[in-house]
Amino acid sequence: MPQKATSQKNKQVSPKVASQSIKTAPPKAVKPAVKKKDDENATDMGDVADEWMQGKTLLKPPDQLQLSEAELKEELTRVLTANNPHAPQNIVRYSFKERCYKPISNVDQLAIHFSLDGNMLHKDSDEARRQKARMSIAEEYVADSIAVDGSEDGRKENLGPDEEKGESEDKGTRGKKEQKLTNQFNFSERASQTHNNPLREKASQTEPPPRANFSAIANQWEIYDYYIVELQKQERTKEKQKAPPVKKEDEKSKKKQSTTESQSDDITKVSSKVVQILERMVNQNRFDDIAQDFKYFEDASDEFREQEGTLLPLWKFQYEKAKKLAVTALCWSQVYKDLFAVGHGSYDFTKQGHGMLLFYSLKNSTYPEFIFKTDSGIMCLDIHVGHPHLVAVGFYDGSVAVYNMKEMGTQPIHKSTAMTGKHTDPVWQVKWQKDDMDNHPNFFSVSSDGRVTSWTLVKNELMYMDVIKLSVDGVALEGQGDDQLPTMACGTSFDFHKQIDYLYIVGTAEGKIHKCSKAYSSQFLETYNAHNMAVDAVRWNHFHPKVFISCSADWTVKIWDQTINTPMFTFDLNAPVGDVAWAPYSSTVFAAVTTDGKVHVFDLNVNKYKAICEQLVVAKKKNKLTHVEFNPVHPIIIVGDDRGYVTCLKVSPNLRKMPKEKKGQDVPKGPEVEVAKMEKILSLLREPTSAVKK
Amino acid sequence: MEKKDEADYKRAHSFALVRGSDMPDEMRAETIEMCVTALEKFASDNEKAAKMIKETMDKTFGSLWNVVIGESFGLDITHDVKGLLYFYFCTVAICIWKCS
Numbered sequence: 001m002p003q004k005a006t007s008q009k010n011k012q013v014s015p016k017v018a019s020q021s022i023k024t025a026p027p028k029a030v031k032p033a034v035k036k037k038d039d040e041n042a043t044d045m046g047d048v049a050d051e052w053m054q055g056k057t058l059l060k061p062p063d064q065l066q067l068s069e070a071e072l073k074e075e076l077t078r079v080l081t082a083n084n085p086h087a088p089q090n091i092v093r094y095s096f097k098e099r100c101y102k103p104i105s106n107v108d109q110l111a112i113h114f115s116l117d118g119n120m121l122h123k124d125s126d127e128a129r130r131q132k133a134r135m136s137i138a139e140e141y142v143a144d145s146i147a148v149d150g151s152e153d154g155r156k157e158n159l160g161p162d163e164e165k166g167e168s169e170d171k172g173t174r175g176k177k178e179q180k181l182t183n184q185f186n187f188s189e190r191a192s193q194t195h196n197n198p199l200r201e202k203a204s205q206t207e208p209p210p211r212a213n214f215s216a217i218a219n220q221w222e223i224y225d226y227y228i229v230e231l232q233k234q235e236r237t238k239e240k241q242k243a244p245p246v247k248k249e250d251e252k253s254k255k256k257q258s259t260t261e262s263q264s265d266d267i268t269k270v271s272s273k274v275v276q277i278l279e280r281m282v283n284q285n286r287f288d289d290i291a292q293d294f295k296y297f298e299d300a301s302d303e304f305r306e307q308e309g310t311l312l313p314l315w316k317f318q319y320e321k322a323k324k325l326a327v328t329a330l331c332w333s334q335v336y337k338d339l340f341a342v343g344h345g346s347y348d349f350t351k352q353g354h355g356m357l358l359f360y361s362l363k364n365s366t367y368p369e370f371i372f373k374t375d376s377g378i379m380c381l382d383i384h385v386g387h388p389h390l391v392a393v394g395f396y397d398g399s400v401a402v403y404n405m406k407e408m409g410t411q412p413i414h415k416s417t418a419m420t421g422k423h424t425d426p427v428w429q430v431k432w433q434k435d436d437m438d439n440h441p442n443f444f445s446v447s448s449d450g451r452v453t454s455w456t457l458v459k460n461e462l463m464y465m466d467v468i469k470l471s472v473d474g475v476a477l478e479g480q481g482d483d484q485l486p487t488m489a490c491g492t493s494f495d496f497h498k499q500i501d502y503l504y505i506v507g508t509a510e511g512k513i514h515k516c517s518k519a520y521s522s523q524f525l526e527t528y529n530a531h532n533m534a535v536d537a538v539r540w541n542h543f544h545p546k547v548f549i550s551c552s553a554d555w556t557v558k559i560w561d562q563t564i565n566t567p568m569f570t571f572d573l574n575a576p577v578g579d580v581a582w583a584p585y586s587s588t589v590f591a592a593v594t595t596d597g598k599v600h601v602f603d604l605n606v607n608k609y610k611a612i613c614e615q616l617v618v619a620k621k622k623n624k625l626t627h628v629e630f631n632p633v634h635p636i637i638i639v640g641d642d643r644g645y646v647t648c649l650k651v652s653p654n655l656r657k658m659p660k661e662k663k664g665q666d667v668p669k670g671p672e673v674e675v676a677k678m679e680k681i682l683s684l685l686r687e688p689t690s691a692v693k694k
Numbered sequence: 695m696e697k698k699d700e701a702d703y704k705r706a707h708s709f710a711l712v713r714g715s716d717m718p719d720e721m722r723a724e725t726i727e728m729c730v731t732a733l734e735k736f737a738s739d740n741e742k743a744a745k746m747i748k749e750t751m752d753k754t755f756g757s758l759w760n761v762v763i764g765e766s767f768g769l770d771i772t773h774d775v776k777g778l779l780y781f782y783f784c785t786v787a788i789c790i791w792k793c794s
């Protein structure tokens with residue numbers, strides 16, 4: 001029926017209706033609709049359709065409704081609504097409230113014809129923001145790198161892209177809140193790092209307190225035993241206390257003292273030999289370089305110095321208690337080649353004090369081996385050749401003494417007194433002689449009182465005998481008349497001939513040298529007017545039997561041939577000469593020391609007019625050198641000065657030249673050579689003596 | 695008899711007998727006195743005696759003191775120099791040492 005209810009409007013919208021009705025209407029209704037449509041088409045197009053239709057005859061399908069014409073002309077109205085034809089017309093729901101079914105007033109008429117899920121997000125939604133954030137990070141990264149390049153390049157050109165990038169950056173910045181806002185057009189970033197100082201680690205540790213270990217065992221038997229021992233000790237002390245008090249206490253106290261002393265003296269109980277060796281070892285280590293020099297050093301520069309030589313300082317010996325005393329005597333021991341004796345005293349008439357006799361060994365330069373203290377200053381000393389333990393000493397007060405080194409005492413075994421013929425003036429020289437016929441050691445002494453005395457050790461006594469008395473006008477003759485008192489000359493030095501036993505020479509304070517014989521006590525064999533001042537030293541040559549040397553405070557050193565009255569050689573040394581000594585290895589070498597601190601070494605074979613070595617030996621020039629001695633074996637000399645120092649010097653090779661060897665010829669060694677050498681030199685002088693020396 | 699002897703020797707040994715010591719004299723005397731007091735006070739309990747000794751020593755002479763009291767033990771210790779005392783008292787041996 002509804003199909004029939006269509007209005008005239010249908011004519012205009014006939015196709016739509018028709019289509020609508022085609023869709024919605026059931027299939028059976030289609031045909032009539034179709035027909036209706038055809039009919040309407042026919043009615044619409046009116047005349048045209050009619051005309052067209054006239055040519056055709058209506059075909060009626062077999063199953064079409066057979067309607068009458070009246071029914072066919074019946075107008076049916078149709079109402080179009082927007083209702084959803086599929087939607088139900090009424091919906092009834094159960095209402096729990098009223099416990100009955102109730103119809104719902106509005107039925108939903110919405111019909112979804114098509115749905116499609118899209119992938120667009122609203123830009124403010126969460127997901128969109130998240131996506132944006134993700135995107136912006138990536139974009140920013142790219143944008144930054146490009147923005148940098150972009151800013152460096154032309155700005156105008158890249159304005160557009162920059163803006164875009166700026167925008168992307170802005171978007172990016174929203175993601176990161178802490179990004180600094182930079183000027184997009186004019187921005188450059190710069191950074192720098194200061195230099196960090198290097199780190200240094202410092203640590204220190206204090207020294208831990210000292211610790212010690214201790215171990216013991218404690219058990220009952222140990223405890224018991226120890227208590228028993230202690231109780232016994234206590235009982236013993238009680239018994240001792242009960243015994244008579246006074247004396248035993250004293251003894252005990254003495255014993256205690258002795259025990260304590262022995263405990264403290266344990267060091268000294270240690271063998272002095274051991275201590276001595278130790279001391280020497282220590283000193284050798286200390287002065288190792290000096291010891292090496294002494295033994296092995298040969299001055300190589302001597303090759304370049306044609307004739308001159310040098311003296312190499314080695315050890316310096318000094319003893320504190322002898323510091324104020326001058327060295328007045330030096331003597332090497334003939335047997336112990338490293339031992340020498342030093343006599344200390346004073347040359348000053350006004351300042352006379354005590355004296356010291358010291359023995360030093362080269363092996364220990366810091367402390368003397370033997371020390372003897374004397375009341376009076378020592379002026380001279382001599383060590384016996386055969387009995388090296390006997391030492392003869394001459395004093396300033398005129399006495400002589402003999403020390404025995406073997407004995408430990410500090411006092412001499414013999415000493416001359418006023419009774420036993422001591423000199424009245426300082427004894428200037430003492431010299432041991434060969435043992436006399438009874439094998440008694442004897443020595444000679446010369447003194448300022450003008451006497452040359454011979455002393456003999458006879459059965460623990462010192463016996464003297466005046467050998468000769470020196471006087472100004474020759475030997476003092478007794479009984480010379482009362483009007484003439486013999487003026488005694490002062491003997492200042494003497495020396496005995498090496499080969500001829502009885503021959504000796506004496507030097508005097510007047511400057512004369514007398515040649516004497518032991519046999520003749522009343523007469524001099526010869527007198528030489530040697531010097532203008534006192535003769536400080538006279539020495540026979542070790543090799544040549546006729547030659548001797550003398551030195552004096554008149555600045556000269558003179559060499560004499562005993563047969564000739566005038567000196568063979570005279571050397572002026574510009575300062576008072578304290579001592580002179582021949583070298584034991586050569587007949588032409590000698591050394592002289594002067595008060596200006598110099599040592600002069602001469603070799604007549606090399607240079608007859610000048611010293612081949614002139615060397616300042618002591619530190620200060622004010623030190624006056626007083627004595628010099630050659631070591632019999634080693635090439636060293638010792639020099640004593642007035643401050644109490646003894647300096648040991650090594651003689652350089654140039655100073656101990658041996659005659660050159662000719663090829664193919666054996667050089668005869670020995671004293672004959674030396675003698676010949678000297679003789680040669682002297683012979684040069686002797687013949688034209690009269691011509692030259694005048 | 696045995697009991698008498700025991701009693702005798704217990705009395706006889708009732709003094710401190712120093713076996714080994716590293717301390718200065720006054721310090722040693724003071725320490726021995728204090729230890730004897732402690733031992734007599736805690737005659738039955740060595741532990742308390744040791745505790746007392748240790749605490750007193752720490753207070754008087756500074757830390758750090760170790761005290762061993764016993765009748766039968768062996769020891770091998772490292773101690774600060776001038777901080778060792780080892781002595782017997784009756785039947786016990788006491789060793790006190792400082793090791794900071």
